[in-house]
Amino acid sequence: MTAIAITGIGELTTNDSEVGDGSPLGLLREAAVVVEGGRISWVGAQAGVPPADRVIDLAGRAVVPGFVDSHAHLVFAGDRAAEFAARMAGTPYDGGGIGTTVAATRAADDVTLRALLADRVAEMRAQGTTTVEIKSGYGLTVAEEVRALSLASEVTSETTFLGAHVVPAGSTREEYVRLVAGEMLTAAAPFARWIDVFCEPASTHAFDGDEARTILLAGRDRGLGLRVHGNQLAPGPGVALAVELGAASVDHCTYLSTADIDALAGGNTVATLLPGVEFATRSPYPDARKLLDAGVRIALATDCNPGTCYSSSMPLMIALAVREMYLSPGEALYAATAGGAEALRRGDIGVLAVGKAADLTVLEAPSYLHLAYRPGVPIARTLELA
Amino acid sequence: MTAIAITGIGELTTNDSEVGDGSPLGLLREAAVVVEGGRISWVGAQAGVPPADRVIDLAGRAVVPGFVDSHAHLVFAGDRAAEFAARMAGTPYDGGGIGTTVAATRAADDVTLRALLADRVAEMRAQGTTTVEIKSGYGLTVAEEVRALSLASEVTSETTFLGAHVVPAGSTREEYVRLVAGEMLTAAAPFARWIDVFCEPASTHAFDGDEARTILLAGRDRGLGLRVHGNQLAPGPGVALAVELGAASVDHCTYLSTADIDALAGGNTVATLLPGVEFATRSPYPDARKLLDAGVRIALATDCNPGTCYSSSMPLMIALAVREMYLSPGEALYAATAGGAEALRRGDIGVLAVGKAADLTVLEAPSYLHLAYRPGVPIARTLELA
Numbered sequence: 030m031t032a033i034a035i036t037g038i039g040e041l042t043t044n045d046s047e048v049g050d051g052s053p054l055g056l057l058r059e060a061a062v063v064v065e066g067g068r069i070s071w072v073g074a075q076a077g078v079p080p081a082d083r084v085i086d087l088a089g090r091a092v093v094p095g096f097v098d099s100h101a102h103l104v105f106a107g108d109r110a111a112e113f114a115a116r117m118a119g120t121p122y123d124g125g126g127i128g129t130t131v132a133a134t135r136a137a138d139d140v141t142l143r144a145l146l147a148d149r150v151a152e153m154r155a156q157g158t159t160t161v162e163i164k165s166g167y168g169l170t171v172a173e174e175v176r177a178l179s180l181a182s183e184v185t186s187e188t189t190f191l192g193a194h195v196v197p198a199g200s201t202r203e204e205y206v207r208l209v210a211g212e213m214l215t216a217a218a219p220f221a222r223w224i225d226v227f228c229e230p231a232s233t234h235a236f237d238g239d240e241a242r243t244i245l246l247a248g249r250d251r252g253l254g255l256r257v258h259g260n261q262l263a264p265g266p267g268v269a270l271a272v273e274l275g276a277a278s279v280d281h282c283t284y285l286s287t288a289d290i291d292a293l294a295g296g297n298t299v300a301t302l303l304p305g306v307e308f309a310t311r312s313p314y315p316d317a318r319k320l321l322d323a324g325v326r327i328a329l330a331t332d333c334n335p336g337t338c339y340s341s342s343m344p345l346m347i348a349l350a351v352r353e354m355y356l357s358p359g360e361a362l363y364a365a366t367a368g369g370a371e372a373l374r375r376g377d378i379g380v381l382a383v384g385k386a387a388d389l390t391v392l393e394a395p396s397y398l399h400l401a402y403r404p405g406v407p408i409a410r411t412l413e414l415a
Numbered sequence: 416m417t418a419i420a421i422t423g424i425g426e427l428t429t430n431d432s433e434v435g436d437g438s439p440l441g442l443l444r445e446a447a448v449v450v451e452g453g454r455i456s457w458v459g460a461q462a463g464v465p466p467a468d469r470v471i472d473l474a475g476r477a478v479v480p481g482f483v484d485s486h487a488h489l490v491f492a493g494d495r496a497a498e499f500a501a502r503m504a505g506t507p508y509d510g511g512g513i514g515t516t517v518a519a520t521r522a523a524d525d526v527t528l529r530a531l532l533a534d535r536v537a538e539m540r541a542q543g544t545t546t547v548e549i550k551s552g553y554g555l556t557v558a559e560e561v562r563a564l565s566l567a568s569e570v571t572s573e574t575t576f577l578g579a580h581v582v583p584a585g586s587t588r589e590e591y592v593r594l595v596a597g598e599m600l601t602a603a604a605p606f607a608r609w610i611d612v613f614c615e616p617a618s619t620h621a622f623d624g625d626e627a628r629t630i631l632l633a634g635r636d637r638g639l640g641l642r643v644h645g646n647q648l649a650p651g652p653g654v655a656l657a658v659e660l661g662a663a664s665v666d667h668c669t670y671l672s673t674a675d676i677d678a679l680a681g682g683n684t685v686a687t688l689l690p691g692v693e694f695a696t697r698s699p700y701p702d703a704r705k706l707l708d709a710g711v712r713i714a715l716a717t718d719c720n721p722g723t724c725y726s727s728s729m730p731l732m733i734a735l736a737v738r739e740m741y742l743s744p745g746e747a748l749y750a751a752t753a754g755g756a757e758a759l760r761r762g763d764i765g766v767l768a769v770g771k772a773a774d775l776t777v778l779e780a781p782s783y784l785h786l787a788y789r790p791g792v793p794i795a796r797t798l799e800l801a
Contacts, residue, residue, distance in 0.1 A: 110784035114744055117737050117787070152792065308738055308790060345791025351503050352694055358500055398496035401503070404694060405731025406538065407793040 032070065033414055034081035036061045039089035039395050043072060043381040044367040053367075054359050054397070062092070064387040064414060072381060085412070093362060093397050094381050095159025095388030095411060096343035097369025099187070100280050100301055100330035103149045104177040105167045106142060107133025109335045116310065126336045127167070127195045127234070134167040134177075143180055149333070150184050153341045157390035157409030160369070160378050162187035162330075164225060166194030171213045178220035187373055189223035189256060190214065193244045195234050206240045210247035223277070224248030225256040228267035238266030245274055254374065260284045261306070272296035278328065278372040282315045283307065294323040299372040301328040302364070304349035305338035317354035328368035329361060348404035358401040387414060418456065419800055420467035422447045425475035425781050429458060429767040430753040439753075440745050440783070448478070450773040450800060458767060471798070477782050479748060480767050481545025481774030481797060482729035483755025485573070486666050486687055486716035489535045490563040491553045492528060493519030495721045502696065512722045513553070513581045513620070520553040520563070529566055535719070536570050539727045543795030545774035546755070546764050548573035548716075550611055552580030557599045564606035573759055575609035575642060576600065579630045581620050592626045596633035609663070610634030611642040614653035624652030631660055640760065646670045647692070658682035664714065664758040668701045669693065680709040685758040687714040688750070690735035691724035703740035714754035715747060734790035744787040773800060 041062070043055035050056045061078035063071035071079055112126050134142070146163075153161055163185050165177035174192050181188045192209040196202050214224070226244050229235035235258070236244070245255050254277050259267020261281035268289040271279035279293075280301040293300050300320050307314045320327055329350055333341045340346075343365050350361040370379025378386050389412040392399060399408055427448070429441035436442045447464035449457035457465055498512050520528070532549075539547055549571050551563035560578050567574045578595040582588050600610070612630050615621035621644070622630070631641050640663050645653020647667035654675040657665035665679075666687040679686050686706050693700045706713055715736055719727045726732075729751050736747040756765025764772050775798040778785060785794055 108781070108785075108788070110782055110788045113788045114784055117741075118743065156792075305790070309788075311738060339785075339789050340791045341789075342791030348791075352697060355503075357504065395494070396496055398500055399494075399725075402494070402496045402499045402695075403725050403727075404691070405726050405728030405734075405791055406542070 030065045031083065032081040033064045033083045033085065034061055034078050035064065035085045035087060035092070035389065035412065036075055036078055037086040037088050038062065038075070038092045040091040040397065041381065042091070042093040042362060042397050044094055044363060045380055045382045048072070052359065053363055062381065062389065067387050069381060069383055069385050069387050072383060087391060089395060091392040091394055091396050091399070092412070093390050093392065094366040094379055095390045096157050096365050097373065097379050098153060098158045098161045098330050098333070098343055099278065099328050099369040099372040100303060100332050101161050101163055102166060102332070102334035103146055103161070103163045104142060104165060104181055105130050105134045105335055106137035106145060107335065108339065112336065113309065113339070128198060130167045130335050131169055131197065135173055139176070139180070143183070146180055146184060149341060154411045156342055156344065156407060157411055158341070158343050159388035159390065159411055160187065160373070160375070161185055162189055162223070162373060164189040164191040165217070166191030169194065169197040171208070171216050174213055175216050175220060178217055182220050186222065188221045189225045190217040190221040190248065190253065191225045191227070192217065193226040193236050193241070195227065202240065206236070206243055210244045214247055214251055218251040218253060221253055223256050224253040225258060227258040228265065228270060229262050230265045233262055235262070238270055241267070241270055245270070245276070249274070256280065260289065268292060272298045277374050280330070281306065282320070283312060285316065290319060290323050290325065293320065293325040299326045299328050299368065301330050301372050302350070302354065303330055303332040303338065304353055305340045305346055306332050307353070308349055309338045309340070314353045317350065317356055321360065326368065326371055327364045328372035329364040330369060344400045344409050345404065347400045351401040358398050362397050362400060416451045417469065418467040419450045419469045419471065420447055420464050421450065421471045421473060421478070421775065421798065422461055422464055423472040423474050423476070424448065424461070424478045426477040426783065427767065428477070428479040428748065428783050430480055430749060431766050431768045434458065438745065439749055448767065448775065453773050455767060455769055455771050455773050458769060473777060475781060477778040477780055477785070478798070479776050479778065479783050480752040480765055481776045482543050482751050483759065483765050484539060484544045484547045484716050484719070484729055485664065485714050485755040485758040486689060486718050487547050487549055488552060488718070488720035489532055489547070489549045490528060490551060490567055491516050491520045491721055492523035492531060493721065494725065498722065499695065499725070514584060516553045516721050517555055517583065521559055525562070525566070529569070532566055532570060535727060540797045542728055542730065542793060543776035543797055544727070544729050545776065545797055546573065546759070546761070547571055548575055548609070548759060550575040550577040551603070552577030555580065555583040557594070557602050560599055561602050561606060564603055568606050572608065574607045575611045576603040576607040576634065576639065577611045577613070578603065579612040579622050579627070581613065588626065592622070592629055596630045600633055600637055604637040604639060607639055609642050610639040611644060613644040614651065614656060615648050616651045619648055621648070624656055627653070627656055631656070631662070635660070642666065646675065654678060658684045663760050666716070666718070667692065668706070669698060671702065676705060676709050676711065679706065679711040685712045685714050685754065687716050687758050688736070688740065689716055689718040689724065690739055691726045691732055692718050693739070694735055695724045695726070700739045703736065703742055707746065712754065712757055713750045714758040715750040716755060730786045730795050731790065733786045737787040744784050748783050748786060
């Protein structure tokens with residue numbers, strides 16, 4: 030097996046608190062990593078790097094674990110730039126615009142959708158994201174949801190069935206919940222690792238607590254892991270339900286009660302924060318400090334989607350988390366890497382240690398601090414080893 | 416002379432209200448541009464493009480005028496990532512950190528400084544910026560200010576003498592103002608188009624209104640155009656002084672009184688807004704809408720510098736202007752292109768029309784709207800024609 034030594038790493042963030050400076054980031058200076066067969070076989074000080082078949086010298090650049098974007102909606106056609114501009118001029122967001130994307134996605138053929146998806150994954154990879162979760166949810170028929178998941182499964186193992194994104198035009202709520210939890214789930218399950226529901230108070234376009242419970246329990250019965258969109262638009266039932274059912278993650282968490290935070294702190298569900306959505310919808314940011322101070326595990330993700338955040342940039346999410354949610358740059362980086370891995374219940378990514386995946390992101394900078402310090406500048410790229 | 420036709424432009428922003436949709440952006444769909452000898456020789460509908468020696472087909476991408484970044488501090492060594500992290504954790508900014516960069520810059524040799532500067536200009540160009548103004552101000556001795564301006568003049572014609580950035584350690588205010596307005600100005604003037612002063616209330620590290628006036632008038636006597644850093648840290652004398660002296664631009668404008676806005680509306684000075692600074696210092700954003708509604712001409716720039724905004728991304732400034740300052744995406748783009756050109760009193764850039772510079776920025780997107788709609792994503796790049 031070919032051994033590739035990555036040397037000249039000025040600062041290495043391992044996310045392994047057993048090494049380096051003893052912080053959760055496990056920082057090493059003047060470090061090197063050896064990769065064999067797509068896995069890390071050695072991590073340590075540059076001075077002690079073992080012989081390798083090939084050497085990549087990074088000339089002092091910083092390296093961080095590849096970003097784990099645990100929440101994205103990448104299977105869609107069309108865009109909603111005009112809706113965005115209208116929202117910035119004062120039109121409020123209520124989830125209703127999803128229908129626009131559903132129509133455009135249904136109208137696109139497989140070749141078109143596959144090409145759009147590939148472009149988006151490549152765009153993410155070029156910005157340092159090495160794992161992305163991809164949801165369906167712009168099909169909303171049995172055939173269209175299966176198509177979306179089938180396409181998604183060509184590019185990631187982290188596929189999520191989100192038939193319960195919005196009730197499509199022409200269905201009653203009752204009919205559609207029955208379809209999602211029944212025939213659609215049966216058809217979608219072979220292509221999905223996860224099931225997700227957009228859960229909000231009954232007054233919105235999304236699914237209420239009872240509807241969400243029905244769908245999530247049906248998914249669990251089919252062997253899918255659980256995820257929830259919760260508490261984005263208003264205080265609601267999503268967070269409590271996610272924790273009660275042992276979901277891997279509840280995402281958004283924009284509006285949290287004290288009881289929600291207590292539930293998260295006492296449960297096993299990661300709170301995934303999506304500050305790009307608050308940025309692009311001009312909403313208040315989640316209280317990330319209160320979550321961290323309560324001991325809640327958090328992740329950062331993009332929610333990349335054409336409606337509420339068409340950004341694929343994990344570095345921007347880190348910068349927003351620091352500026353707007355008062356995370357330290359290190360807390361934000363950890364949430365964007367190890368946090369995302371926890372939100373996907375993945376032990377093999379998000380940490381740079383022996384035996385883990387060789388997902389390395391190189392920064393055009395001497396330190397991970399620059400991810401927040403240099404907002405908007407494309408300093409992160411995935412290290413391509415193939 | 417070789418004619419290059421740029422075809423397949425899905426949407427062309429000309430900033431020429433005489434063409435296209437009649438808006439200030441002068442939008443054309445399905446357009447083409449012909450370039451000869453670095454100048455635009457033809458603009459119009461794709462269907463009418465004249466023959467050319469070479470064709471570049473943009474396959475439906477949007478094109479905008481190259482960004483004009485009219486405020487940047489690119490001649491420096493070292494970084495201040497740790498100061499940034501401390502500020503995000505609560506340490507307030509008062510301008511005092513400039514001294515850190517002064518020490519690092521003085522310690523760097525010419526070869527190092529020239530390479531750092533070239534990297535930064537290239538980074539900007541890769542993100543769609545085709546003109547950048549570059550200030551001195553991290554030297555603060557006669558020899559060091561001349562060195563900075565000499566290096567800057569190798570990469571831009573828009574060089575600005577900012578000896579009056581901060582009073583250096585070891586000088587009294589009186590001594591230093593005399594030096595800046597005397598010997599230092601004499602030595603710097605041959606390398607500078609502009610003179611600038613960091614003007615704030617007397618309680619800060621910057622220069623008060625009387626000191627600023629002395630320095631600006633001395634610069635004007637030497638034939639330099641005037642620019643002012645004003646009203647960044649607090650309400651202060653900068654804006655009124657800039658308008659009174661007919662400065663081309665007053666930059667920051669974070670804290671404005673009604674009298675300041677009235678003065679700007681009645682004068683000939685552009686208000687240059689630097690929202691990256693407010694982002695990176697967690698300060699309130701300027702009231703851009705009030706300025707526009709009063710008829711004030713505005714520009715957007717990065718203020719790229721190691722202390723208060725180490726971002727070189729004009730697209731991020733556009734996104735922040737839309738999200739945080741309530742500009743429309745079109746107003747923000749105009750300010751980042753034609754506005755910057757006005758702030759530099761340049762008639763040859765910022766507009767794509769016959770006879771103007773062939774400074775074209777291509778978007779990996781169908782519309783300029785995506786500059787704000789896709790925050791953090793590197794969709795803009797300068798079209799390299801050489």
